[in-house]
Amino acid sequence: MTPVLQAVRLGKRYGRHRALADCDLDIPQGRVIGLVGPNGAGKSTLLNLSCGLIKPTEGVIRVLGAEPAANPAHLARVGFVAQDTPVYGDLSVADHLRLGARLNPGWDGALARRRIARIGLDPKRRAGRLSGGQRAQLALTVAAAKRPDLLILDEPAAALDPLARSGFLDDLLEAVTELGASALLSSHALPDVARVCDHLVVLADHRVQLAGDVVDLLAGHVRITGARSDVERLPAGVEPIRVEHSPGGSTAVVRAERGPLPAGPWRVDAVDLEELVLSYLTRANEGTSRPVPKPTEAHR
């Protein structure tokens, strides 16, 4: 099956400013993909590249096997909810559904009406008067009712309060399941991603730090706790991601590429997704904010 998203050495520059660099991705279909990273890491850039709103300055991107937004047929296969969920302020909710129906050959009017009724939006209400959460729901409805194969959402829950947020994410999952589509959503809220995503892409410093199915990622990483000297001397094939020393001992989140970690003078624990992502983000942050520590420094 064609990958839902494929990127080879993908990069985007705005003049001298680099927004995304050396991005290699190969994500299979049928996933709910979470894109996480700090603000300014390049999340929106990657999503805008994916839906064809912008074009790459380096490398190649293929979405559902083709160049994004190349023609109406491909546009019909990708639904996009942009950041801040833009809607036409002076058009009503019903007008937005008519817009969707007029501009999309595969429009599912029944699905759209059902969703609007369930959310409890008044079709006559002008979109400019909706709350942030209602606007996000309307934008999601317009994107979902064109029955895309891939639904892309840029920080869809950012404007919502915690309660609305959890409702919105449930709703999103339901929509994706109903469509039988893949979804790609960005968020800087790790719990949101942990809740709905089964595939993860971690972006920091304009680069992909980590990508893979959540199950595989959790299976491939562990936290070890032990004496500092032991933690600093790991066997081959075990890569430390983030190491913390304290007087009582040291903790490291490590990637064990070849199966389970061999027994050693340490305790091995499973990591959760949040800790895993934070470890990678911390590493990326240390890499940029100060020079990479030399090996001798680590032993001081």
Add this chain to the structure above:
Amino acid sequence: MIWLTWRQLRVQTLAALAALVLLAVYLLVLGARIRGAYDDTLARCAGGGGCAGQLAAVADEYGGQVDLLGYLLLAVPGLIGVFWGAPLVARELEAGTHRLVWNQSVTRGRWLAVKAGFVGLLGVAVTGVYSLALTWASGPVNTLLNNRFEPALFGARNLAPLGYAAFAVALGMTFGLFIRHTVPAMGATLLVFAVLQVAVPSLVRPHYQTPVRTTVPLTAPLISGLTKIGTYGEIGGLRVPGGPWVVETTEILDSAGEPVGHTDWYQDCTNNKSLTEMPACLAGGNVHVDVSEQPADRYWTFQWLETLLFTALAAGLCALSSWRIRARLT
């Protein structure tokens, strides 16, 4: 896509059409009155002589009104460009709604083409109806004055306004797409359109065809029709019989071709005679001016060329916008 464009623009479209209907009714009434007065005058003076004077009175009576309506028609394409053209894309970019609409199953090239086509056709139609009504209503007055080739009238009658309208919409849209902010795009549109409306008649239009050089004897009636008689023989506003467009005139010359501005008799005519005596006094000197003019029978050639020029500019801007929206995005 056409539905969406209509839905977004229906308020301003209906307002424009309402204004146009009012204006057209006014022009029909005005035209009927001008034609009535013209025919009455002709019928009354047919017996005795002196038609010219009475007809001139008719032209005088309605000339001011017709002029004002003409100036309004010169401004209409500019207003359309500023208020319809500039916000067409800029407003979407400003509100971020382009990110919603560009991700429906319609390519943005088509999106732009439909929007530009809708507003462009509407703008051209509104301007065209206005121009048609004004050209009809003011017909007798312009025939009497024989001045339709003059810049202020040339751009406000017949075909030329249609070209201006198409150009103004394209100009506004292009500025909106490149500047990405509505108000600056409106300002830029207004500025460029106004500059072109001055620059084209004075710098470009005179050269559509090579002007004809000729000599015009200054008779007393011609002198009394001038808008300016300078201290040293410069003149302005020369209206030559037959209705050519006088592009350039020399100062007043005597029969030997020498300027008369500094001679004693010229100074005597301009300084010591009353305004009513002066034309006859100057004409007595057997004076003339050399002019370069566009003959009256070139009027329609010029109308077509002017319209084509602005339509071509509009097409160029549309091509530029189309390239821009596809190639350099967001």
